[in-house]
Amino acid sequence: MGEEETTTAEPVTETKPLSERDLRVSDDEREHVVGVLQKAIGRGMIDLDEFTERTDRALASKTRGELNAVLADLAGLYHPAAALAAAPAYAPPAGYDGFAPGRRVELNAKYSSLHRGGPWVVPPEMVVRNKYGSTKLDFTEAQVQSPVVHIELDAKWGSVEIIIPEHAAIDVNAITDVKFGAMEDKTHSNGRMGNPRYVLSGRVHGGSLVIRHPRRGLFG
Numbered sequence: 001m002g003e004e005e006t007t008t009a010e011p012v013t014e015t016k017p018l019s020e021r022d023l024r025v026s027d028d029e030r031e032h033v034v035g036v037l038q039k040a041i042g043r044g045m046i047d048l049d050e051f052t053e054r055t056d057r058a059l060a061s062k063t064r065g066e067l068n069a070v071l072a073d074l075a076g077l078y079h080p081a082a083a084l085a086a087a088p089a090y091a092p093p094a095g096y097d098g099f100a101p102g103r104r105v106e107l108n109a110k111y112s113s114l115h116r117g118g119p120w121v122v123p124p125e126m127v128v129r130n131k132y133g134s135t136k137l138d139f140t141e142a143q144v145q146s147p148v149v150h151i152e153l154d155a156k157w158g159s160v161e162i163i164i165p166e167h168a169a170i171d172v173n174a175i176t177d178v179k180f181g182a183m184e185d186k187t188h189s190n191g192r193m194g195n196p197r198y199v200l201s202g203r204v205h206g207g208s209l210v211i212r213h214p215r216r217g218l219f220g
Contacts, residue, residue: 021063021064021065021068022063022064022065023063023064024062024063024064025061025062025063025064025066025067029064029067030058030059030061030067033058033061033067033070033071034055034058034059036071036074037051037054037055037058037070037071038051040074045074046074054070057069057070058070103123103124103125104123104125104126104127104152105123105125105126105127106126106127106128106129107126107127107128107129107135108129108130109128109129109130109131109133109134109135109158110129110130110131110132110133111131111132111133112133113133113134113135113136114130114133114134114135114136115135115136115138116136116137116138116142117136117137117138117140117141118138118141118142119141119142119143120141120142120143121142121143121145122139122142122143122144122145122149123145123149124145124146124148124149124150125149125150125151125152126149126150126151126152127151127152127154128151128152128153128154128155128160128202129154129155130153130154130155130156130158130159130160130207131155131156131157131158132156132157132158133158134158134159134160134161135155135158135159135160135161136160136161136162136163137151137160137161137162137163138163138214139162139163139164139165139168139196139198140163140164140165140214144196146196147195147196147197148196148197148199149196149197149198149199150199150201151198151199151200151201151202152200152201152202153175153200153201153202153203153204153209154202154203155181155202155203155204155205155207155209156205156206156207157205157206157207158207159207159208159209159210160204160207160208160209160210161210161211161212162198162200162209162210162211162212163211163212163213163214164187164189164198164211164212164213165213165214166213166214167194167195168189168194168195168196168197168198169187169189169190169191169192169193169194169195169197169198170185170187170189170190170194170197170198170200170211171190171191171197171198171199171200172185172190172200172211173190173191174199174200174201174202175200175201175202175203175204175209177202177203177204177205178203178204178205178209179203179204179205179206180205180206181204181205181206181207181208181209182204182208182209183204183208183209184208184209184210184211185211186210186211186212186213187211187212187213
């Protein structure tokens with residue numbers, strides 16, 4: 001009776017796709033985060049001991065996940081990759097199915113004021129018409145359904161104020177028609193990474209467009 005040959009199967013190795021947090025970081029990214037920590041200590045957000053400890057962690061970080069963790073609790077001070085990780089994931093209220101894909105919601109303020117704030121549900125696309133009125137869109141606590149929100153402006157002799165959270169970004173490159181008015185981006189986030197990303201288009205005639213972060217302090 002011959003000996004039976006046994007074959008040992010080779011283990012199967014699966015390669016999982018890398019997430020953003022698993023990507024390796026460079027020396028430039030580590031040094032950038034150290035610079036952010038220097039700003040934090042200058043603002044009194046961390047003390048010298050915390051700065052030393054966080055700097056050591058930043059310089060020893062190998063992945064973006066490790067590096068982002070150094071800045072995760074410092075509001076307003078984000079590394080670009082950390083901003084994406086820090087952005088909250090919003091969901092519509094219970095029992096609400098959200099806006100249908102491709103639907104454009106229109107907001108009108110004619111000779112009046114229009115304000116959206118708090119935990120309001122933001123559609124992926126909206127049109128804001130403002131004639132001799134004022135519009136204020138506060139996205140600080142908004143429930144955003146998509147990573148990109150398109151906002152078309154039709155402002156005539158009125159003011160539009162847009163407030164976005166620190167982790168978000170704005171894109172005003174599609175606004176090419178400003179007459180007898182002013183446009184000011186106080187967030188300085190145009191063209192930067194951020195989530196959500198608010199893409200503005202349209203025109204501002206005889207009015208003003210101001211984009212800012214939430215005010216801090218006693219008087220908001």
